[in-house]
Amino acid sequence: MIMKKQSHQGFGTYCVHAGHVPDPNYAHLTPIYASSTFVFDTAEQGMNRFTGKEKGYIYTRWGNPNFTEAEQKIAALETHQLHDSQGNPLQAKAILHASGMAALTTLFLSELHAGDKIITHLSLYGGTDELLQKILPGLGVEPIIMDMHDLQRVEDVLKKEKHIRMMYLETPANPTLRCVDLEACIRLAQQYHLVTAVDNTFASPYLQQPFRYGADYVFHSTTKFLNGHGTAVGGVLVGRDVEKMEQHVTKVARLLGGNSNAFDAYLLTLGMKTLELRMQRHCENAVQIANFLDNHQAVSKVNYPGLTSHPDYAIAQKQMKHPGAILSFELKEGLSAGKKFIDRLQLCIRAVSLGTCDTLVSHPASMTHYGIPREQREKSGITDGLIRMSVGIENIEDLLADLDQALS
Numbered sequence: 001m002i003m004k005k006q007s008h009q010g011f012g013t014y015c016v017h018a019g020h021v022p023d024p025n026y027a028h029l030t031p032i033y034a035s036s037t038f039v040f041d042t043a044e045q046g047m048n049r050f051t052g053k054e055k056g057y058i059y060t061r062w063g064n065p066n067f068t069e070a071e072q073k074i075a076a077l078e079t080h081q082l083h084d085s086q087g088n089p090l091q092a093k094a095i096l097h098a099s100g101m102a103a104l105t106t107l108f109l110s111e112l113h114a115g116d117k118i119i120t121h122l123s124l125y126g127g128t129d130e131l132l133q134k135i136l137p138g139l140g141v142e143p144i145i146m147d148m149h150d151l152q153r154v155e156d157v158l159k160k161e162k163h164i165r166m167m168y169l170e171t172p173a174n175p176t177l178r179c180v181d182l183e184a185c186i187r188l189a190q191q192y193h194l195v196t197a198v199d200n201t202f203a204s205p206y207l208q209q210p211f212r213y214g215a216d217y218v219f220h221s222t223t224k225f226l227n228g229h230g231t232a233v234g235g236v237l238v239g240r241d242v243e244k245m246e247q248h249v250t251k252v253a254r255l256l257g258g259n260s261n262a263f264d265a266y267l268l269t270l271g272m273k274t275l276e277l278r279m280q281r282h283c284e285n286a287v288q289i290a291n292f293l294d295n296h297q298a299v300s301k302v303n304y305p306g307l308t309s310h311p312d313y314a315i316a317q318k319q320m321k322h323p324g325a326i327l328s329f330e331l332k333e334g335l336s337a338g339k340k341f342i343d344r345l346q347l348c349i350r351a352v353s354l355g356t357c358d359t360l361v362s363h364p365a366s367m368t369h370y371g372i373p374r375e376q377r378e379k380s381g382i383t384d385g386l387i388r389m390s391v392g393i394e395n396i397e398d399l400l401a402d403l404d405q406a407l408s
């Protein structure tokens with residue numbers, strides 16, 4: 001069944017094995033359960049599955065063996081080597097969704113009600129920012145967006161505003177790689193009895209585990225590093241209150257209908273088997289590229305939390321195993337040079353998204369953040385000439401050669 005936590009300690013071993021249940025037909029990997037519904041032997045069995053007396057699948061919007069495997073693997077990785085206050089291995093439950101945005105919607109609809117406020121910070125993922133600013137207000141939920149580096153100011157707001165229910169954090173954040181201090185922010189949120197949720201997409205559980213600092217929820221767009229190959233869009237919501245996840249949050253997720261599907265869940269499970277290996281290579285490559293760009297005469301600025309010049313270098317050092325595989329940079333000659341550079345790339349792929357084996361290069365001002373007014377964009381460091389790179393797992397010599405020829 002599910003791996004016993006004591007018997008296999010390594011993160012990579014968890015990546016490969018956690019969540020797997022032996023197949024009744026002895027298939028090595030869990031086959032793709034492309035079936036919308038599941039059969040009952042008798043009316044009584046159907047009743048028992050509905051009431052939860054008997055474990056078993058009913059209907060794929062409610063659950064599917066491929067979802068369960070991916071969910072249990074993710075929960076195992078996010079709690080790997082963590083313990084609860086009694087010293088027992090930390091438990092968590094994950095619910096897989098059709099996309100990151102679907103998982104976020106389940107989170108917000110599960111925890112927020114009309115009259116509540118949600119406190120968060122600048123430069124969130126574009127879709128999250130729009131959900132907070134354009135959709136939640138219509139449901140009576142107001143976002144408070146501020147700089148979370150000045151914790152005194154955050155505390156002043158928490159003291160004054162009585163209806164804040166949730167603190168929502170994303171670190172590192174798109175595309176300037178600003179980080180927030182998870183330990184300090186979550187501790188403050190807990191003093192004011194807020195629910196805390198962290199978008200851990202950029203880091204992956206290999207680099208950072210928000211549950212270590214007491215977060216209530218961890219969220220991922222599984223489309224990125226967890227899938228790792230760019231084969232399927234998906235999202236996951238992981239919660240530490242297992243009872244609440246199994247009851248209320250599961251209910252909301254099932255009624256919202258943003259469920260995954262068997263094939264995407266299968267691809268995700270397959271991708272996660274190599275998460276540790278991939279992350280190690282992604283990260284090694286990213287450091288070398290950050291240093292190369294930082295020393296290149298055509299580049300005016302590199303945003304990478306592993307460079308001592310990055311404003312959040314110390315925060316990244318404290319809470320991440322490694323500063324990660326995403327970076328952004330600006331060319332001295334601005335927008336026109338940026339476009340030329342992108343067009344000249346021969347190996348790196350011109351595309352949005354991140355976390356794939358292939359190195360992806362995008363231009364936030366005209367792509368991911370084009371809907372955000374320029375002044376607001378520039379406030380979060382997204383200038384017209386900024387280029388974002390998700391560093392892949394190719395051989396470093398080839399990546400550097402491609403960048404070098406595109407910059408010259």
Ligand SMILES: *Cc1c(COP(=O)(O)O)cnc(C)c1O
Nearest residue numbers: 099100101125201221223233234
């Ligand atoms: C991609 C992404 C999302 C949204 O996820 P989808 O899978 O595209 O719905 C949310 N947060 C971050 C940090 C992301 O990169």
